[in-house]
Amino acid sequence: MKRKIISLLTVSLLTVGILSGCGVKNGENDQVASGNLETPVEEETAEDEHTVYPLTIEDSAGNTVVIEEKPERIVSVAPSITETVFALGAEGLLVGRTDYCDYPAEVSGVDSVGTLKEPNIEKIVELETDLVIASTHFSDDVYEKLNELGIKVVVLNPNDSFAGVYSVIEVLGEIVDLSENADKLNNEMKETVAEVEEKVSGLSAPSVYYVVGYGEFGDFTAGGGTFISEMIRMANGENIADDVEGWSYSLEKIVEHDPEIVIVSKYYETKAGLIEANGYKDLSAVKAGNVFEIDSNMIDRQGPRIAEGFKALAEIIHPDAFK
Numbered sequence: 001m002k003r004k005i006i007s008l009l010t011v012s013l014l015t016v017g018i019l020s021g022c023g024v025k026n027g028e029n030d031q032v033a034s035g036n037l038e039t040p041v042e043e044e045t046a047e048d049e050h051t052v053y054p055l056t057i058e059d060s061a062g063n064t065v066v067i068e069e070k071p072e073r074i075v076s077v078a079p080s081i082t083e084t085v086f087a088l089g090a091e092g093l094l095v096g097r098t099d100y101c102d103y104p105a106e107v108s109g110v111d112s113v114g115t116l117k118e119p120n121i122e123k124i125v126e127l128e129t130d131l132v133i134a135s136t137h138f139s140d141d142v143y144e145k146l147n148e149l150g151i152k153v154v155v156l157n158p159n160d161s162f163a164g165v166y167s168v169i170e171v172l173g174e175i176v177d178l179s180e181n182a183d184k185l186n187n188e189m190k191e192t193v194a195e196v197e198e199k200v201s202g203l204s205a206p207s208v209y210y211v212v213g214y215g216e217f218g219d220f221t222a223g224g225g226t227f228i229s230e231m232i233r234m235a236n237g238e239n240i241a242d243d244v245e246g247w248s249y250s251l252e253k254i255v256e257h258d259p260e261i262v263i264v265s266k267y268y269e270t271k272a273g274l275i276e277a278n279g280y281k282d283l284s285a286v287k288a289g290n291v292f293e294i295d296s297n298m299i300d301r302q303g304p305r306i307a308e309g310f311k312a313l314a315e316i317i318h319p320d321a322f323k
Contacts, residue, residue, distance in 0.1 A: 051177040060157035061143075067152065070177050071130040077119050078135035080303035081156065082107055084169055085133075087185055087304035090176040095127045103297065103305075121145055133172070135302075158302045160227045162234070162310075165302045166190070189307035193234070196314045199321040200236040208237040208317060209259035209285070212247060212300075214274060221249045228299060231306075235314035237261070251279040258284050263316055265296035292316045 055067045075096030076082040082101035085094050091106065096113045111127060114120040116137040124132060124146065132146055132153045146153050156171055158164030166186045173182025210228055213220035222228030224242040232239040240257035241249050262285040264270040271293050274280050285291060294316065298309030315322045 049179045049183075051174050051179065055174065057154060057171065057175070059155045060159070061155040063143075063153075063155065065152055065154050067131065067154075067175060071175065073128055073130045074176070075113055075119075075124050075127060075129045075132045076101060077113070077116060077132060077138055079103070079297075080158075080165075080168075080301040081133050081135050081172070083301065083303040083305060084172050085176075088169070088173055088176060088178045088181045090178055093176060096124060096129065118142070121149070124151065125149060131175070133175075135168075158227070160225055160230075162227050162230050162302075162306070164227070165304075165306050168302070169304065185304055189304065192307040192311060196311050197234060200314055200318045203236050203318055203321060205236050205238045206260040206317060207240050207257065208232050208261045208263065209240050209254060209257070210299075211262065211264045211270065211274060214251075214277060214280065219249045219251050219254065220247050223247060223249065227302060231299070231310050231313055232317070235310065235317050237313075237317040255279055255283070260290060261285055261317060262291045263294055263313070264291060266293035267296060 051070070053067060053069045057065045057067065059065055072093060073095045074085065074090075074093045076085060076094060077098055079098065079101045082094070082097045083103055085091055086104055086107065094107075094110055097107055097110045098116050098119065099112050099114060100116065101107050101110075101112075111123070113123045113127075117139050119142060121142065129151055132151060134143075134153060134155045135157050138155060143153055143155075154175065156168045158168045166189070169182050169186055170179070173179045173185075210222050210232065211220075212222060221241045222232070222239065223244040223246045224239070225245050226247065229239045229242055240254070240259050243253070262274070262280075262283065264274055271291055275286050275291055280286060294312055295309065298305040298312065
C-alpha cells in the first residue's frame with residue numbers, strides 16, 4: 001500500500017492518501033450462574049485505522065522509501081519532528097534526537113545525536129536505529145552515508161507552507177501506526193486556527209515586522225512566500241517584508257516601511273538589544289512601545305505547536321479581538 005508525498009519543490013502542499021483498516025469487536029454476555037438469562041448486549045462497533053506494512057513512501061526529497069514493518073527505534077533529526085513524535089504519543093519509539101530538540105521537557109532523557117546538519121552517524125548506528133526522520137537542513141551527504149549503512153531515512157519537510165505541517169503530521173502518524181492520533185491532532189489544530197481567523201476577520205491590518213535576526217551579521221525576517229509571512233496574513237496583519245523572497249532583509253527597508261508592530265523572540269534578550277540598536281531604536285513601533293515578545297519556537301518550528309503559535313501571533317496583532 002502506498003502513500004505518496006508530491007515533491008515540495010514543485011507543489012506547495014503535501015498530498016497524502018489515507019490508509020485505513022476496519023476491526024469489529026463483538027461482545028456477548030454469558031448466562032448468569034443462577035440460571036437467569038440476561039439479554040445479550042452488543043458492544044459498539046469500533047473502527048480502528050492501522051497502517052499496512054510494508055509501507056512505500058515518496059518523501060519530500062523525492063526519495064522512495066519502503067518501510068517493511070513498524071519502526072521500533074527512531075532517530076529524529078529536527079526539533080519539529082521530535083515534537084510531532086511526542087504529540088502523536090510515539091515517544092516510546094524515539095531513541096535519538098538533536099541538540100536543539102528541547103520540547104517537551106521529557107526529551108532531555110533521549111540520547112542526542114548532535115546537530116541538524118551534521119548528526120553523529122556513529123551514534124545513530126550505535127542506537128541500532130530502524131529509521132531516521134529528517135526535515136529541513138538535512139544534508140545530502142549525511143543522507144547518502146546513512147543509506148550506505150543500510151539505515152532508512154525519510155525526509156518530511158512541510159516546506160514554507162502552514163498546511164504542510166498537517167501533511168507531515170499525517171504521514172508521520174501513518175509511519176508509526178498512529179493515524180488516528182494524527183487525525184485528532186490535525187483536527188484540534190485546525191479548530192484553533194479557524195477560531196482565531198474568525199476573531200480577526202474584517203479587522204484592519206496593521207503593518208508588522210517579524211524579527212528572525214539582526215545585528216552585525218545582517219537583518220533577517222520572514223519574506224514573501226515564507227510560512228511565517230503566511231501566518232501574519234492569516235492573522236490579518238500586513239507583513240512589511242512581503243516585498244522580498246526568503247529570509248534576508250535590510251535595515252534601510254525596515255526604516256522605510258516603519259512598521260506599526262515589531263515582533264521578536266522572547267529568547268536571548270532579543271527585545272532589550274533591538275530597542276537600543278541603531279536604526280531600530282528610531283522606529284515608530286519602538287518609540288510607541290509596540291515591540292512584543294513571542295515564543296519563537298512555536299512559530300519557527302513547523303510542528304504541532306504552530307497553531308498555538310499562530311494564536312499568540314494574532315493576539316499580538318489584534319489584542320482587542322481576544323479580550
